[in-house]
Amino acid sequence: MNSKETQYTRRSAGQWAVAWRRFKKNKAGLAGLAIVASFAVLAIYGLLLDPVPARSFGCLYQGCTNLPPFVDSAHPLGTENSGIDVWNEIIHGSAGDLYVGIGATLISVVIGLLVGAAAGYRSGVSGAVLLGLTQIFFVLPVLVIILLFAKIFLFLVAQGLALSLIVLTLGIFGWPLFAFIARGEILRIRELEFVQAAKSLGASGSRTLFRHIVPNLLSPIIVLSSLAVAANIITEVVISFLGFGDPTTSTWGLIIQEGFDHIDSSWWVAFFPGIAVVICVLGFNLLGDGLSDALNPRLRE
Amino acid sequence: MGSLLNYIIRRILFAIPVFLAVSIITFLVTNAAGDPVQIVRLGIRNLNPAQLKAIQDYFHVNEPLYTRYFLWLADLLRGNLGQSLYSGSVAGKVVPWIGSTLELQIPAVLLALAIGIPIGIYSAKRQYSKSDIAVTTTAIFGISMPTFWLGINAILIFSLYLRWLPSFGAISPYPPWWWGNIYTDQLAHIIMPLSVLTFVSLAAIVRLIRSSMLETLRQDFVLAARASGISDFKVTYKHALKNAVTPVVTVVGLTFGTLLGGAPALETTFGWPGLGYEFVLSATILDLPVVLGITMIISAMVLAANIVTDLVYALMDPRVRL
Amino acid sequence: MPETVLQVDDLKTYFFTEAGVVRAVDGVSFSLTKGKPLGLVGESGSGKTVTALSVLGVVPRPGKIVSGKILFEGENLLEKTENEMRGFRGKRIGYVSQDPNSSLDPLFTVGNQLSEVVTTHEKMSKEAAREKVVDLLRLVRIAEPETRMRAYPHELSGGMRQRIAIARALASEPDLLIADEPTTNLDVTIQAQVLELLRALQRELDMSLILITHDMGIIAEMAEEVVVLYAGRVAEVARTAEIFAAPRHPYTAALLQAVPRVDRKRPLVPIGGNIPNLITPPSGCRFHPRCAYMIDRCVSEIPPLEAIGGGREVSCHRWKELELRGSS
């Protein structure tokens, strides 16, 4: 089309390369990436290869319940009161928690982008409505509402689906920030000269959207997503810890809750899965910070 | 001062639709799975007739959904929070819980601000120094930790292993008191939950202040002030400080919402008899009037905290049109 | 022999960034005669602001003055401690920064910020400071100073803010005022007023003035002498009238072609290309990628800043042979 557009596209491809180069120099960000990747590997191993099924009570019959950590190499992190192996639960829990963290975030991103785009394209009234909605979600004690929701629904849902229900709930309550950012970016980009130029040359709305707006939206959304995954994992852990989660699917929160019930006899059951939570959440937070530094270099020297 | 009053009134008027929206969402969530009365019936075995009547009255059965909402809202606004399914009126029960939650939350926020602001500034002034790296590392660990899990570890160490502090409740149910008398007993009980909550809020505040301060130190007026001979100390602690803290005030208002949202887990861990702990207990036994009452009270508190922070912000920043 | 108030000698100020060392000011030398207005001109990014900040000793991180000398009334400022520097900054050297919209703290009243500077330089009572502030506001021609004192920066117009910034720079009657693009962010009509004010103040207070700008038109009106900066180096130094009549450096000539003039119908000729990346600047003469007169030698050899008589200096291998067009 016009040279302005090609120039712009080229430059934006260059920006990604620059961002990646900058990210590679950021030790904390790389550590975050490595942590996230390790948990992904762990989750896949648990889903596909691990010979010990999740929440296996096998030990109960071999008399190795309540085993402390580091004494039996078959149960490196010890076992729980009813014989569940802590390390095995951490492995299976990574699948559960990554599912919650990433799944809920994806739902939030999709809803947020759709709403934000709608509001961005019809600025004015819908913008004010969106702003108000965002305010409401800031005020709403979301966690409390989610607990209420989980409590009321868990009665009716088949047990295996309960975790998906939590994913859905977290996703539904997590979109406003994405919508807000999306709308802001769309309004900003729409005003830029080259988009105006492309439009006046007859570029269709969807073409403008995908060639110009999506690439620019990507960087704040990616940063925010990484942080949202971290927050969603913490929320899952809290929900399960309080006994509002899915008692049949392995998650870190569930095993921590079981450990807390026997905290005075077997501390390791709550402790080690908690370490997994901290490391995993830290990974996503570091990744988010690193991405934000790489994509928005203003704060670095 | 007239304009300030005006601002407060406008801000409260703006809060009304937000509160209504929150109430609608809460009510819809409660009714989304079907008739809440049926759910209670399903969930509580041996529901006695008195309980059934209480829950039927609370939800105004036999009315269509939207009428039920308005009746419920009308009750709520009149301060009638219904009857607990187990004992007493909800309104009577929640008052002490509110006090006990605030007893924990307000000192935690204030302490976190008092400690977090100087640390954040120190860290920003020495960006990338060893102490800055230590601070940022600790802070990112702090925000990556579920508050209650930190609480569990504190209990493991200080209650179960060292036996220095009690792990449960706000006060011992009967003597012997911790450390001598009833006041020291309360002190002994609050130390752990308060420290845990403070640490986690501190981590968030240090991060906010640090990045806000870095942003501010880069501003033209900081350079201009230094170039006009004002001492580095005064530039930092008068100009940069006020400019860095002002935007953080709003965020702290929002954080307060998150903190209150975290109350259920934290209070449950320490058996702290506040809104969060009672919410969990009541939800577990499906005492829906209590659960809904607490939800709406927490929302109202968050809303109030937002209004207060907006007000503080408006007082600090002359650019806000009163 | 006229007295020299400021002499900058082979100043190098670099920024040590993640991407590499930015040689923002790379061997700048010039001097300033007492009581005279000097223009420092160059495109945006040529190192004007960094030069000014170096003189004041407030180069922001990650920048550092690497070498050179800055003699102010005979004293080398680079040998001063931070504490000693505060006896110069704002006291004997005033600074008006680039953007009046951001150079004042938005959270304090104008009066508060001015009296803060006044009391920094001289111990005095609150009442005395207040009077001094009122005087300063009068000095920069602000009407109703008592009312204006209570205003916050956002309640004032851009021109008014710039006057306040000038008042702040004048708080302790400095010997030297550095005004960094004082009119760039103002409306055209306000620009003229602010320039007029600066010119008047410079004469009234018998100050030396360094006026930083990218606009040769402003130089023509305001400066007696000009230092032309390009990419962190001095391209040419001359008296204003001479440089307009007969520029010796191709970059100066290009700048002159870029000045819009009402009295002539000659088309505006923008300078082609951009200011180079200062992390890996061009070899030899830094202007060579954009210079119409470039020869092989320009790529391989750095042209020295030569004195060519009549107080003029130029840094170009071909200054003798080139016939460059001036603007008059």
Ligand SMILES: Nc1ncnc2c1ncn2[C@@H]1O[C@H](COP(=O)(O)OP(=O)(O)O)[C@@H](O)[C@H]1O
């Ligand atoms: N804080 C900084 N970090 C890195 N580079 C900087 C910084 N400040 C200025 N520079 C670099 O120094 C050079 C000169 O800048 P400056 O003196 O502001 O130019 P001018 O005032 O002439 O427009 C520019 O190339 C700019 O990139």
Ligand code: SF4
């Ligand atoms: S030295 Fe060469 S490149 Fe540089 S200005 Fe002179 S002629 Fe042009």
Ligand SMILES: [Mg+2]
């Ligand atoms: Mg500049």
